[in-house]
Amino acid sequence: MRASARQVPRAVYYALASNVVVTICKFAAAAYTHSGATLAEAAHSSADCVNQILLIAGRRAAHGDADEQHPLGFGRETHFYAMLVAIQFFLVGGLVSVGIGAWRLWHRSEFDHPEVAVAVLLASAAIEGSALRASIRSIDRKRRAGGLWRWFRETGELEVMLSIGEDAAALASVLVSLAGTGLAALTGWAGFDAIGSIGVGCVMMATAVFSLREIKSLIVGEAARASVRTAMRAWLDARPEIARVVTFVVLRWSDSLLVAIQAELANPRDAETLVRTIDAIERDLQRDFPAARWIYFEPELREHGEHPV
Structure with a gap:
C-alpha cells in the first residue's frame, strides 16, 4: 500500500533505527580496539543518522500547503534536503573515512583486539543487511518488478x-572493513x-x-518513466474526443506528475462543449493516473500543424 502524501516512507525509519544501533556499537569497538576501519x-554511520533526520525534515517541509509564491506547492523541498544529504555523505562518510585511514597508515597506528572489531563488524553487517532488505520491501512490488537498478533511475x-x-x-x-580488519588480524x-x-x-x-x-537530473526537470508516458499517451489516443495529440509532456515533480497536453479535439461545436470536453478528459486522466496531480490541457487547431517541441 502506498504511503499517504504526508507520511514519511518506512525505509527512512528503517535506515535511521539501524544506523543509531550500529553507530553506538562501532564507536565502542573503535575505542576499544583502536581500529581505523x-x-x-x-x-x-553517525553521518547517516543525521542524514535520515534531514530526510524526515525534508519530507515534512515538502508537504506544506501551496501559496501565492509557490503555486505548485513545496514538493521539491525534498531535492534540497536530498542534496544536503548527498554532500554530507561525501564529506563526512567519504573524506573523513579516507582521512582517518591515511592518518593511521602514515603514523603506523597499532591495532588491538582485532577479534572484537571483526565481531562488531559482522553484527553490523547483519543489521545493515536486514535494514536494506526491509527498505527494499517497502517499495511497491509492481514498481520494483523491473529491477532495483531501473527503479533507482526512474523513481x-x-x-x-x-x-x-x-x-x-x-x-x-x-x-570492505571486514576485509581490512581480517587481513590485519591474520598478518599482524x-x-x-x-x-x-x-x-x-x-565506497561512500x-x-x-x-x-x-x-538529484541533479530531478532538479533540472526529468520526464516520468517511459512506461508511464507510454500508458498515458495510449490513453489519450484512445479517447474519442481527441483527434490528434500535438504535444505531450509528463514531468516528475517530487513523487507527483505534471502533465501538459496540446491536442486537436474532434468536432468542437461551441465554447461550452469545448470546456466540458476538456474538463472530462482532465478528470478521467487524473482518475486513471492518480500521480498526475497537475494537468494542463490546451486545445489546438489543425491549421497550426505540428508543434515544434
Whole structure:
C-alpha cells in the first residue's frame, strides 16, 4: 500500500533505527580496539543518522500547503534536503573515512583486539543487511518488478532512494572493513586496517556522486518513466474526443506528475462543449493516473500543424 502524501516512507525509519544501533556499537569497538576501519565506519554511520533526520525534515517541509509564491506547492523541498544529504555523505562518510585511514597508515597506528572489531563488524553487517532488505520491501512490488537498478533511475521518491542507497553503501563498506580488519588480524600488519578505512571512504564517495547525479537530473526537470508516458499517451489516443495529440509532456515533480497536453479535439461545436470536453478528459486522466496531480490541457487547431517541441 502506498504511503499517504504526508507520511514519511518506512525505509527512512528503517535506515535511521539501524544506523543509531550500529553507530553506538562501532564507536565502542573503535575505542576499544583502536581500529581505523571501525572508526571510519562509526563516522559514516553517525553521518547517516543525521542524514535520515534531514530526510524526515525534508519530507515534512515538502508537504506544506501551496501559496501565492509557490503555486505548485513545496514538493521539491525534498531535492534540497536530498542534496544536503548527498554532500554530507561525501564529506563526512567519504573524506573523513579516507582521512582517518591515511592518518593511521602514515603514523603506523597499532591495532588491538582485532577479534572484537571483526565481531562488531559482522553484527553490523547483519543489521545493515536486514535494514536494506526491509527498505527494499517497502517499495511497491509492481514498481520494483523491473529491477532495483531501473527503479533507482526512474523513481522520484528521493528519500527512499537515498535510504536504500545508504543501506547498500553501508553494507558494502562493512564488507570492505571486514576485509581490512581480517587481513590485519591474520598478518599482524595494522596497515590493512587503515587501508580498509580508505576503502570505506571510497565506497561512500562513489555512492554520494551517484546520488548527486540523480538529484541533479530531478532538479533540472526529468520526464516520468517511459512506461508511464507510454500508458498515458495510449490513453489519450484512445479517447474519442481527441483527434490528434500535438504535444505531450509528463514531468516528475517530487513523487507527483505534471502533465501538459496540446491536442486537436474532434468536432468542437461551441465554447461550452469545448470546456466540458476538456474538463472530462482532465478528470478521467487524473482518475486513471492518480500521480498526475497537475494537468494542463490546451486545445489546438489543425491549421497550426505540428508543434515544434
